[in-house]
Amino acid sequence: MLFNSLSFALFLPVVFILYWFATKGNLRWQNILLLASSYFFYGCWDWRFMLLLIFSTLLDYFTGIKIYESNTRRRRLFWLWLSIGINLGFLGVFKYYNFFAASFVEGLNLLGFQANISTLKILLPVGISFYTFHGLSYVIDLYKKRITPERNFIDYSLFVSFFPLLVAGPIERATHLLPQIKKKRVFDYADAVDGLKQILWGLFKKMVIADNLAQYANTIFNQSEGYAGSTLLLGALFFTIQIYCDFSGYSDIALGTARLFGMDLLRNFAFPYFSRDIAEFWRRWHISLSSWFKDYLYIPLGGSKGGMWMKIRNTFIIFLVSGFWHGANWTFIVWGFLNALYIMPSIILNTNRNNLDIVAKGKYFPTIREFFAMLITFSLTTFAWIFFRADNLNRAFSYISTLFSPSLFTSPNQVYFSEEILVLTGLFFIVEWFGREQQYAIAAMCSTWKRPFRWAVYILIIMTICLYGGHDQTFIYFQF
Structure with missing residues (x-):
């Protein structure tokens, strides 16, 4: 179900x-x-x-x-x-x-x-x-x-x-x-309503964004040999957004559903694509798994108490195990290894706890430095997702080889993209950015508006789901 x-x-x-x-x-x-x-x-x-x-x-x-x-x-x-x-x-x-x-x-x-x-x-x-x-x-x-x-x-x-x-x-x-x-x-009406809002946002992320971008990403990854590097770049970007909206959408629905029954589940995502370094990304992505490995593997192995060598060794262990937890394929192990490499500079330089606050908190826009830090982190993450998505290592390396060929600077191949979905994806990121200080993006949206205007927004989201969703695709993380 x-x-x-x-x-x-x-x-x-x-x-x-x-x-x-x-x-x-x-x-x-x-x-x-x-x-x-x-x-x-x-x-x-x-x-x-x-x-x-x-x-x-x-x-x-x-x-x-x-x-x-x-x-x-x-x-x-x-x-x-x-x-x-x-x-x-x-x-x-x-x-x-x-x-x-x-x-x-x-x-x-x-x-x-x-x-x-x-x-x-x-x-x-x-x-x-x-x-x-x-x-x-x-x-x-x-x-x-x-x-x-x-x-x-x-x-x-x-x-x-x-x-x-x-x-x-x-x-x-x-x-x-x-x-x-x-x-x-005891039934709490306000909490139940908030839970329904979180379910609604989770369904929007899954059915409108993830399921539609999945069609584009699948087409490009499954036929990557016939596409230019510029098209493969789009495929990697589509999958990067797809997997976030798919899994965080599931988590939003799960947390919202639990709240309908008076239960509070652990938060699993905290706007990870607005992270300024890889360490911050892993504090915001699949939080319950990251903290599980920290408490039950990293710390029992000695954590960071045994000096720099032990810190590096234990970091590689938890990332490799995390990759293997995701699936029985060498692609997941390479994905974990890449993320371990990414985080090494902050481990060695002891800067992995630098970005604990919310980016540009209380501001509309980030600074130039924050923007480029987020862009670099997002780019590194997107590159690693190629291994996560590829069927095997040969396909992953072939994909990357074409991606970084001169065809990267050519026009993308003619692949069907719905302009409406691309616009909705852009609007989705805008909503996520302005809602990044909340538990989920629309938690505070319209909270001060009168009821008819609030309901108009909710009905608009429901209509969007009905018009552009409904593919009934399974969630990516069900296979893990």
């Missing part, structure tokens, strides 16, 4: 009405309803994968209790590694087995040996990377004694599988979400 589908448009109001009216404010029944709705939501993809989700939930629930109750460090470590090992084992089989098998065969062939290893013809369970990380953070926090185990299985299951975040995040922490699940929730 996609957020941008008719089925979800019917599903959400039904759950909302039952949640606030049929349960009569009873917390236990609210949580049971949300859990049942979440399993139904997930089962619409493929009911067989529900067994894997439930098994993962049971595993972390019981190992979490065992970790807490164990009176020796050795036993606590045993239960911790049992959970980590089984969770990563499932992730490895479903997501990475074919990659490792194919890479092993290719390596042997390069050495002159002939090998034939069977690959698995299995589907990747949607959301497995996200709910696996939910469970891992829970058991690790228990081991570190940051939290106590959740004894209510319904509440813990809801933490793992709450439907707005189940298939593509944000990656939640037990310290943040579980207390909300256990706390009585």
